[in-house]
Amino acid sequence: MNEDLLVLATTTAEREFATQAVAFLSARYDRRRSLTANWGEGDEALSLFHESTDAQERAEANAARAWQRARWDAGFGWIAGPVEYGGRGLPASHDRLYRMIEGAFDVPDMSPLRIGLGTISPVLVAFGTPELIETYAVPMQRGDLIGCQLFSEPGAGSDLAGVRTRAIRRGDDWVIDGQKVWTSNGSFADIGLAIVRTDADAPKHRGLTLFVVPMDTPGVEVRRIRQLTGGHSFAETFLSDVAVPDSHRLGEEGEGWKITNRALAGERRSVGDRSHEMNARALELLRTLAERVGRSDDPLVRDRWAALYVSLQSARFQQQRMQAVPEDRLTGAERAIDKVVVAWAFRDLGRLAAELLGPSFAADTGEWGTFAWTRWSLGALGYRIAGGTEEIIKTVIAERVLGLPREPRV
Template identity: 65%
Template sequence: MSGECGYSDTSHSRVFELRALEFLAARLPRRAARAGEWGVGTEDLALFHETSGEEERQECAAALAWQRERWAAGFGWLTGPLAHGGAGLPAGYDRLYRQLEDRFEVPDMNPLRIGLGTVGPAIAAYGTPEQVDRFAVGLYRGERVACQLFSEPDAGSDLAGVRTRAVREGADWVITGQKVWTSNATFADLGLALVRTDPDAPKHRGLTMFVVPMDAPGVRVVPLRQLTGGTSFTEVFLTDVRVSDEHRIGAPGEGWRVATGALAGERRAVGDRWHERNARALELLRGLAERTGRWEDPLARQEWARLYSRLRIARFQQERMQQVALGGAERAVDKLLLSTNLRLVGELAAELAGPAFTADTGEWGHYGWNRWLMGALGYRIAGGTEEILKTMLAERVLGLPKEPR
């Protein structure tokens, strides 16, 4: 416990743990063990959270209400600076709190993940004290929702190729362009936008980061229908959106530095929260193999055992990387292992289910895997496209020659 939280005195982390458990137990029921037994409960095999309309807004309201409870009790921003209302604790305390909270029936926090895990940390790291108070603190207080305005139709894997532009007009900037694959935009209060401010500079140096109010004139949000049927992503059109220079995060031309810091937080969040779900998937795959008569096939058992080993290795790797700084390029390994393992889980399910994987026969635990595998395709992009992350690891960690730029 002491090593995890960064304290030599285990009494400090123990007091924290007891206080957190007391807070949680007084407000929430214990969470029932997530069923891995065949045929018990819902299959729950969709990898992307997909709700829309009124249901989505109700989830957002519930998440904000819980975040306000966290804040009031001192658990809303555990790693945040004391000067801005945070607890000023090492990252280990945040991990410990999340582990404790997982034991209880907490509202779905998906609507707030980007704000708390990506946008807030980026503003806190690169913004001025006034900007932290103005934009970030509200996210942790449960008063605002944020989205991330990074990817564009022609700038996904090559994020530095964004074309959305901002032109200086006196004390303001006027932003015009298009963003895509934006989560939460339909109900977000603010967006962290990476835009081009110097078209003549090298592409990585001509970028600047801004906080954009999502209700500003000229902002239009259009939901995107996905392959899986949901609309959890959107397009955002920015037409002559005027923001004050006070909304600029970092110096002009330093947007890439802010973006890489934000993306490191996103990759960390993507890697951190999947171990329990993958463990359940393994149990369901074994049940599928037993019911399709494939468990006696040594090749099927070998593939299941290989997948089990990969998932355990990914978990150990992620636990080891907890001690690496948030911005470390090594964090990309967690995300690469996750995206590969999600795909392999889906492919083994397709092999075991046979025709029932593509034609819904109504059998529990068969066709539902279809949504898993389709979602796994998206995770090859989410948090950074695999090819880009491999290049980053090759250059920054292994020291291989850099790609020509």
């Protein structure tokens, strides 16, 4: 049993590791059921964003924490993490292998922990002091802390280097004032990684510094934002006279821009990583929808469905190829391409559903498997913005891959 998962391992060491991983997972969770869907049966949910109530959100976060703790205790929590901090010190390929194997099991949704594990912890390890790593990265990896990203501001999104939240040195502390927005997980995160201006006179990209801000520090106020799909995955974060010790500075003063870019590359990867399962499910539901509306033999519909299948498969292979490249050999453009291709797939899946559904795409009639597509399509817009908008990503690709003339910069 589960032999199909062991073939993912390519070396003897990986096979041994994969055997341990399968034993750990199969003792706790069943394999995911086959995706083959029948119209009207089972869960029709297709949201790209969580649409949870407060209580559900807390329960989801707790389930993710508990699962991360179980992984940690079994040695699968921080597979490629440094041994001196409790990681297992294995090559990144083992980490990828584990994620592929785990994807076959019905484990809890890890979305609440993704920013902390995928974008904040790696930059803490790369640029943080041992104290910052011990205090924040390790507990995040153990599932004890949840992180959020305090980057965007009302006047600084694509032009992130234009942030106006400022920090002023006062004795051993820095005092932060300003406003952040679109803070995913903001309402339940324990710590935030904030990019702020520490030198108003330096050139825009050089006057920025990063700080780890415990979200329960006096002066941090989180206000939820209601999204148009109904849930509230984001928040505005107001920082008023928030004092953080200098020991919470990540990297040197003025080094914030470089570190932020590393964090954003991690964010793009996590958009790509989590897309396969959602897309496979959406594609399968789309097939049953075409049958339901009597268009599964329509050559135009078949052509579009097949084109989607092909583009999703090629995105998947591109990701696998990219995963074989050591992180320090990536230029950033690879992840950018991946992110934009996945976001387009989300969009195109929704477009085909809209065409098949006609008016019931927009009207919530309660019919199984219809309005769910509206949520999908509205959520898809968010993925075209998160982690860098499509226009910004195209600029990255134009400059770094195609070698086109650079955008004018200030």
